[in-house]
Amino acid sequence: EAGVAQSPRYKIIEKRQSVAFWCNPISGHATLYWYQQILGQGPKLLIQFQNNGVVDDSQLPKDRFSAERLKGVDSTLKIQPAKLEDSAVYLCASSFLGVAGVLYNEQFFGPGTRLTVL
Amino acid sequence: GENVEQHPSTLSVQEGDSAVIKCTYSDSASNYFPWYKQELGKRPQLIIDIRSNVGEKKDQRIAVTLNKTAKHFSLHITETQPEDSAVYFCAPGGGNTGFQKLVFGTGTRLLVSP
Numbered sequence: 659e660a661g662v663a664q665s666p667r668y669k670i671i672e673k674r675q676s677v678a679f680w681c682n683p684i685s686g687h688a689t690l691y692w693y694q695q696i697l698g699q700g701p702k703l704l705i706q707f708q709n710n711g712v713v714d715d716s717q718l719p720k721d722r723f724s725a726e727r728l729k730g731v732d733s734t735l736k737i738q739p740a741k742l743e744d745s746a747v748y749l750c751a752s753s754f755l756g757v758a759g760v761l762y763n764e765q766f767f768g769p770g771t772r773l774t775v776l
Numbered sequence: 777g778e779n780v781e782q783h784p785s786t787l788s789v790q791e792g793d794s795a796v797i798k799c800t801y802s803d804s805a806s807n808y809f810p811w812y813k814q815e816l817g818k819r820p821q822l823i824i825d826i827r828s829n830v831g832e833k834k835d836q837r838i839a840v841t842l843n844k845t846a847k848h849f850s851l852h853i854t855e856t857q858p859e860d861s862a863v864y865f866c867a868p869g870g871g872n873t874g875f876q877k878l879v880f881g882t883g884t885r886l887l888v889s890p
Contacts, residue, residue, distance in 0.1 A: 689876070700780075700865050700880030701820065713875045749819065753876070762808035762827065762869055762876055767819040 660684065662768035664750050670774045676738035679771045683731070683752030691765065692725055692735050693749040701749055707733065737773075745775045778803040778879040782866055788887045789856050797884045799866030800848040808869035809842055809849045810878070815862045823864075824851070856888045 663682040671677050683690050688709050693701035704723065706714040710730040718725070722741070727733040737744055747770040753763040779802040789795050799809075810825035826833045826840045826849065833840050837856075842849040849868075853860055863885050867878040 693880075698883075700867075700883050702880070703877065706875065706877065708875060714877060762825075764810075764822050764825070765878065767821070769819055 662750055662752055662766055664748075664768035664771055666771055667769060668772045668774075670776065671740055672776050673742055674739040676736065677740055677773060678734050678736045679748050679750075679773075681733045681735070681750030681768060683733075683750070684766055686754065687752035687766075688730075688755050689753045689763070690727055690733050691751040691753075692733070693751065695747045695749055695770070697746070704735070740773075740775045742775050745773055747772050778806070778868065778870065780866065780868060780879050780881040782864075782881040782884050784884060785882065786885045786887070788889065791856060791858060791888055791890050793856055793888075795851075795853045795856055795860070795886055795888075797851045797864055797866075797886070798848055799850065799868070799881050801866075801868040801879075802847065803868065803870050803879075804847065806847075806868040806870045808876070808878075809840065810867050810869070811838075811840060811851045812865045812867060812880075813862045814865065814883075820865060853886075856886075858888050858890055861886055861888045 690707045692704045695701045704718045705725045707727045710727050725735045749770045750768040751765040753765045807828040812820040813823045814820045824840050837854050839852040863883045866881040869878045
């Protein structure tokens, strides 16, 4: 079974530029997560999709970050304009069914995209 | 929101020793308790998890114990090996919104010296 795919793996941009990341989850996984991991910290959830709907974006800086999962499969995360503090690794994860009240499903992570904002 | 803390932040042991990392959380509705291992430059990977109706789970050299009353759970690694060197994250999960959500802890850097 193929894992979670992400691209690009690395990206260097200047502040105020825009950038987009792509994620393809494991086939059949309904739930998709985007995390931000700043160096030395744990991953922080930015947005969670169930199929093509957003179920949690409480920690997404909506003035500059946006994400979509139009067909309920792959997803893109965009930053516009980027700030220095956005330098981090952006991790995508997926799980079979992230619905409460049923057996918790393991989240599988992609390799991440390392963003450097200069 | 959920507040998750890990102790210690750094742990250095000799090969063959045991290591224990503790995770405390604030959300009493949490019902899933995983531990992730993240090697330098790699993605987090699940190494063991436990659900709220179980007090302890063991898988070869690693184990997790849960105290729901006190709201903490711990990772135990016995007979440590250099390849256990990594950052370990706890990530208690809840479902108050109707959807499963993990909140990652601050991380513990484990260094195992040969």
